[in-house]
Amino acid sequence: MIDDAPGAAPSEPLKLVLYIAGQTPKSMAAIANLERICAETGPGKYTVEVIDLKKDPKLAREHNIVAIPTLVRQLPVPIRKIIGDLSDREKVLVHLKVGG
Amino acid sequence: MVETKGISKSPTGIDGFDDLTLGGLPTGRPTLVRGSAGCGKTLFASTFLLNGTREFDEPGVFVTFEERPVDIVNNVASLGFEMDRLIDEGKVWIEHIAVDPAELAEIGEYDLEALFLRLELAIDQVGAKRIVLDTIESLFSAFTNPAILRAEIRRLFDWLKDRGMTTVITAERGDGSLTRQGLEEYVSDCVLLLDHRVHNQISTRRLRIVKYRGTAHGTNEYPFLIDEDGFSVLPVSSLGLNHKVHEDRISSGVPDLDAMLTGGGFHRGSSVLLSGVAGSGKSSLAACFADAACKSGERALYFSFEESAAQTVRNMRSIGVELKQWLDSGTLRHIAARPTFYSLEMHLAVMLREVQRFKPSLVVLDPISAFMGSADALEVQSMMLRMVDFLKSNGITAVFTHLMHSQDGTAETDVGLSSLMDAWILLLNREVNGEFNRELYLLKARGMSHSNQVREFIMSDDGIRLLTPYLGETGALTGSARKSEEAKARRAEVARRVEVQRLAEAIDTRRRKAKAEIEALQAEIEADEIELRRIEADEETYLSQALTDREDMEKSRRA
Numbered sequence: 001m002i003d004d005a006p007g008a009a010p011s012e013p014l015k016l017v018l019y020i021a022g023q024t025p026k027s028m029a030a031i032a033n034l035e036r037i038c039a040e041t042g043p044g045k046y047t048v049e050v051i052d053l054k055k056d057p058k059l060a061r062e063h064n065i066v067a068i069p070t071l072v073r074q075l076p077v078p079i080r081k082i083i084g085d086l087s088d089r090e091k092v093l094v095h096l097k098v099g100g
Numbered sequence: 101m102v103e104t105k106g107i108s109k110s111p112t113g114i115d116g117f118d119d120l121t122l123g124g125l126p127t128g129r130p131t132l133v134r135g136s137a138g139c140g141k142t143l144f145a146s147t148f149l150l151n152g153t154r155e156f157d158e159p160g161v162f163v164t165f166e167e168r169p170v171d172i173v174n175n176v177a178s179l180g181f182e183m184d185r186l187i188d189e190g191k192v193w194i195e196h197i198a199v200d201p202a203e204l205a206e207i208g209e210y211d212l213e214a215l216f217l218r219l220e221l222a223i224d225q226v227g228a229k230r231i232v233l234d235t236i237e238s239l240f241s242a243f244t245n246p247a248i249l250r251a252e253i254r255r256l257f258d259w260l261k262d263r264g265m266t267t268v269i270t271a272e273r274g275d276g277s278l279t280r281q282g283l284e285e286y287v288s289d290c291v292l293l294l295d296h297r298v299h300n301q302i303s304t305r306r307l308r309i310v311k312y313r314g315t316a317h318g319t320n321e322y323p324f325l326i327d328e329d330g331f332s333v334l335p336v337s338s339l340g341l342n343h344k345v346h347e348d349r350i351s352s353g354v355p356d357l358d359a360m361l362t363g364g365g366f367h368r369g370s371s372v373l374l375s376g377v378a379g380s381g382k383s384s385l386a387a388c389f390a391d392a393a394c395k396s397g398e399r400a401l402y403f404s405f406e407e408s409a410a411q412t413v414r415n416m417r418s419i420g421v422e423l424k425q426w427l428d429s430g431t432l433r434h435i436a437a438r439p440t441f442y443s444l445e446m447h448l449a450v451m452l453r454e455v456q457r458f459k460p461s462l463v464v465l466d467p468i469s470a471f472m473g474s475a476d477a478l479e480v481q482s483m484m485l486r487m488v489d490f491l492k493s494n495g496i497t498a499v500f501t502h503l504m505h506s507q508d509g510t511a512e513t514d515v516g517l518s519s520l521m522d523a524w525i526l527l528l529n530r531e532v533n534g535e536f537n538r539e540l541y542l543l544k545a546r547g548m549s550h551s552n553q554v555r556e557f558i559m560s561d562d563g564i565r566l567l568t569p570y571l572g573e574t575g576a577l578t579g580s581a582r583k584s585e586e587a588k589a590r591r592a593e594v595a596r597r598v599e600v601q602r603l604a605e606a607i608d609t610r611r612r613k614a615k616a617e618i619e620a621l622q623a624e625i626e627a628d629e630i631e632l633r634r635i636e637a638d639e640e641t642y643l644s645q646a647l648t649d650r651e652d653m654e655k656s657r658r659a
Contacts, residue, residue, distance in 0.1 A: 019214065021213040021214060021217060033208075053217050054217070057218065057221040058221065060214040060217050061195070061218050061221065061222075064197075065218075066199055066212060066215045066218075066239075066242075067213075067214060067243070068211055068212070068214050070214070078203065079203060080205070081204050081205070082204075082205045082206075083204060083205070083206050083210045084206050084208030084209055085207075085208035085209045086207055086208055087207065087209070088208060091205070095205045
């Protein structure tokens with residue numbers, strides 16, 4: 001399972017953006033969970049950007065974010081969104097899988 | 101803004117609604133507008149928002165969960181709202197919250213903080229006082245965890261309340277009396293119900309205030325209308341019998357008819373019923389009333405349920421009544437609507453609204469019998485009662501025409517209206533000797549003594565005239581019978597005149613003859629007198645000669 005997800009597209013890294021709003025427990029949990037997933041699946045497979053919407057609420061409008069935390073896989077298309085604190089690691093990987 | 105004790109209200113600028121709620125929606129609180137699809141929820145919400153911006157200087161945010169902003173702008177553009185201009189001016193903002201469940205996965209705990217951030221941004225951006233959430237229930241189809249959603253919606257409403265936002269939330273009507281997601285649970289201040297019902301293939305929109313905490317409000321269902329003027333609620337308020345009574349008179353436009361009433365014309369504010377069979381001149385007479393009102397500088401409102409304005413103008417021109425000038429100058433307004441166009445209640449509501457807007461001194465309804473087809477008699481009667489009461493209480497003269505199907509026996513209107521009316525003019529079209537003649541009869545005129553005569557009703561190029569019928573030996577005659585009888589009388593008159601003249605001439609002749617005879621006799625007498633004088637002179641000569649002769653003889657004897 002762990003190797004399946006990155007193995008589908010080994011050459012280009014998945015571009016992920018995590019939207020949070022301030023230092024809330026849910027946001028902190030999402031960051032921690034995402035960091036753990038990235039570390040376990042190996043470096044170079046993901047590029048992760050964390051955006052705090054509290055600091056720039058305009059981005060919530062521009063990127064059409066409603067729930068917090070939201071993890072967006074921008075590349076490869078189509079865009080996929082995962083909301084929640086990413087506590088279920090396997091489910092996260094299934095949803096991030098290319099073409100899945 | 102109308103302040104009542106304890107609760108302040110934000111006017112919606114919707115015709116009638118603010119009167120109904122004594123000021124509008126509760127300021128700084130959420131109002132739930134619920135109703136089934138297509139009953140005008142979104143329109144109500146956008147009217148509230150845009151009127152707030154335009155008329156009450158309260159900027160607003162429209163949060164749409166379904167329609168795209170461009171659709172919303174286009175939808176209200178047809179009602180004369182330039183929403184895009186208001187957006188450019190920074191007074192209105194449309195926040196489009198689109199959540200596509202297909203591209204979304206839920207893993208673990210989340211909240212809707214980003215939604216709050218976006219609303220906060222939009223509110224601060226325009227300095228909003230009003231906000232519309234249309235319809236927040238769509239979130240329930242996007243997110244699968246109802247527990248989180250409910251908590252967040254509750255938090256959202258509290259948050260909007262804290263910020264003092266006057267909020268309108270729209271929601272679909274569910275199976276029961278509640279909305280599909282039971283949003284009533286969160287909104288305890290004001291709940292409105294919009295309804296859309298079809299009866300006899302005629303649809304009526306209705307609005308009801310289910311709940312309005314802390315204020316008195318009407319509990320009835322009120323019809324409302326969505327037309328080119330936008331959203332308007334039409335409260336058909338209950339009316340009593342405490343109308344003002346007017347003593348002054350108004351002309352019917354037919355001098356002969358006015359003359360039939362002692363004092364000349366009908367009382368202002370009275371209800372006049374014109375009833376008659378087809379083609380008896382009801383509409384023409386009604387138009388004369390309107391024409392007379394316009395001539396005296398007052399406004400008249402003509403509701404036609406059968407003819408268009410152009411048709412009425414053309415028809416009235418043929419009897420010398422020119423309505424176009426009044427239509428052009430704005431003193432006359434002609435509104436044509438088929439009875440089946442609205443429900444009865446809606447007709448009433450629309451008429452009341454038009455009357456309130458136009459403020460005429462005379463209203464014509466032509467003909468009220470047209471409603472008989474679309475509703476039952478009782479409903480029509482109650483509608484007419486409300487109309488009559490409304491017009492009376494406003495001192496507006498009302499002219500109703502009513503088509504009778506038969507003029508035999510007792511004169512009775514289908515609608516049972518005769519008792520409501522102050523004056524009733526009966527127009528008859530009677531067949532006598534192979535021709536139809538129009539007749540007019542004043543059946544009743546409350547508070548006025550009036551002629552009891554049946555008049556012949558004549559429509560000509562120069563208007564309507566009422567002729568006193570010819571009272572012949574066989575009763576009152578009209579039409580050709582009247583003409584022939586009049587001709588007969590004329591002929592007899594001529595004959596009599598000729599006879600008199602003949603007699604006069606005969607006497608004259610005799611007089612002249614007698615005179616001639618007298619002259620002849622006098623001449624005779626004169627001749628005799630001359631003869632007599634001659635004889636007398638002869639006698640005298642003879643006597644003197646005789647004397648002379650005797651004297652001569654005596655002289656000779658002596659000698």
